[in-house]
Amino acid sequence: MTTITAPRPLPELPELSEQLWEAVIGRDEPAAMRLVTAAADAGADTEALLLDVVAGVQQRVGVEWAADRISVADEHAASAITDRVLAALAHHRVPRRLHTRGRVTVVCVEGEWHVLPARLLAEVLTHRGWQVDFLGGHTPTPHLVSHVHRTNPAAVLLSASLPTRLPAAHKAISALQSIGVSVMVGGRAFGPDGRHARRLHADAWAPDAREAADYLDQGLARHRAGRRQQIEDDLPHLLDQEYTLVTTRRAALVKQSLEALEERWPAMRTYSTAQRDRTTEDLAHIVDFLATALYVDDAELFTTFTAWTAGILTARGVPAAGLRLGLDVLAGQLRDFPRALTFLKTAADSLQLSSDHTGPGITA
Numbered sequence: 001m002t003t004i005t006a007p008r009p010l011p012e013l014p015e016l017s018e019q020l021w022e023a024v025i026g027r028d029e030p031a032a033m034r035l036v037t038a039a040a041d042a043g044a045d046t047e048a049l050l051l052d053v054v055a056g057v058q059q060r061v062g063v064e065w066a067a068d069r070i071s072v073a074d075e076h077a078a079s080a081i082t083d084r085v086l087a088a089l090a091h092h093r094v095p096r097r098l099h100t101r102g103r104v105t106v107v108c109v110e111g112e113w114h115v116l117p118a119r120l121l122a123e124v125l126t127h128r129g130w131q132v133d134f135l136g137g138h139t140p141t142p143h144l145v146s147h148v149h150r151t152n153p154a155a156v157l158l159s160a161s162l163p164t165r166l167p168a169a170h171k172a173i174s175a176l177q178s179i180g181v182s183v184m185v186g187g188r189a190f191g192p193d194g195r196h197a198r199r200l201h202a203d204a205w206a207p208d209a210r211e212a213a214d215y216l217d218q219g220l221a222r223h224r225a226g227r228r229q230q231i232e233d234d235l236p237h238l239l240d241q242e243y244t245l246v247t248t249r250r251a252a253l254v255k256q257s258l259e260a261l262e263e264r265w266p267a268m269r270t271y272s273t274a275q276r277d278r279t280t281e282d283l284a285h286i287v288d289f290l291a292t293a294l295y296v297d298d299a300e301l302f303t304t305f306t307a308w309t310a311g312i313l314t315a316r317g318v319p320a321a322g323l324r325l326g327l328d329v330l331a332g333q334l335r336d337f338p339r340a341l342t343f344l345k346t347a348a349d350s351l352q353l354s355s356d357h358t359g360p361g362i363t364a
Helices: 013-025 029-041 046-066 072-090 116-127 141-151 163-177 195-199 209-218 236-240 242-248 250-264 266-270 273-296 299-315 321-333 338-350
Strands: 103-108 131-134 155-159 183-186
Touching: 013 029, 013 046, 013 072, 029 046, 029 072, 046 072, 046 116, 046 209, 046 299, 072 116, 103 116, 103 141, 116 131, 116 155, 116 209, 141 163, 155 163, 155 209, 163 183, 163 273, 183 209, 236 242, 242 250, 242 273, 242 338, 250 266, 250 273, 250 321, 273 299, 273 321, 273 338, 299 321, 299 338, 321 338
Parallel strands: 103 131, 103 155, 155 183
Antiparallel strands: none
C-alpha cells in the first residue's frame, strides 16, 4: 500500500524570510534554493516571494554590512546566493501569462552595477504578461537608444541605485524622450519621494517594483517627441558652471584636498599605503556626491550622503569628526563656488561630532 505524504504547510512570509536569511548568511545555497522552490510549489504568491522575501533578505544584507555586523566578503557571498536564488525562482515551475501586454525594456543606467532591483522588476513584469528585454547593469546610453530603435518598446524602465548616477540617468531620459519613448524611473537614486525623477523630467516614477508594474498595467502614455532640449533647459542652475568645473577638476580636487589634510593632520604622514588609498577613495566619493548635488541643486542629497557616511564610520569605530575635516579642506579648495560652499557648510553643520578624532579615512 502506498503512503501519501501530505504537503508541508506553506510558512508565513516573515518566517520564510527569516529561514532564507539564515541560509543566505550561512552560505548554504542548497538550503536557500530548497526554501524558495518549496514555497513556490506550495502555492506562495510569486510576487510576494520575489519582492517581500528575496528582496527583503537582500535589503537586510545591506543593512547588516552598513552596521559592520558582516564583512564585505560576507556581503558579496550573500548577494551572490540571493542572485542565484532569484534566477532559480524565475525559472522554476511557475505558471506565467502569455506576452499579452506589450514589450518593455528594463535597464540600469550607465555606470550603475546594482542590478538586483531592475532584475526583480523584470521578473515581476514577465510574470504579469509583459515581454521584457532586460539589459542588465551599466548600459551606455547610445547602446540603449540603438536597442530601442530596433525593438520599439512601449516604455523604458530605468533603474539607478546610487545618486551619483543621476547625471547619466538624465542623459538617458532626454535621449529616449527625444525619439518619442516614455521613460519610467525607479531606484533609491531618485529619492524616497521621487523628487529627482521630477527634476529630470521623467515621464513616471515608482518607489518599488510592485508599484511600477501597477503603473505600467494602467497604461503609460507614449512620450511626444519634440525638439531635444539642452540639459540647461531642464536644469538652469547649471549655467553657473559649478557642476562642470567640479567634475572636470575632480582629480585635482582630490589630490589637493589630500595634501591639505596632511597639513591639517600631520599623523596622516604615517599612514600605510592602504590607509592613504582608502582616504583618497573617501575624498573622491565626497567630491562625486557634491557634484551630483550641484547637478540637481539639492543640498539634502549631499547631507544625506554625509550622514550615511558618518554612520558607516561610527559603526567601524572611526570617529566621524574626520569626515568634517574632509569637508573643511574641500571647502578650502572651492572658495569661489558659492553653491558648493553652501552645500558643504550645511553638511558639516548637520554632523553630530565630538571634538576628538583619530584622523580622516575609514582605515585611520
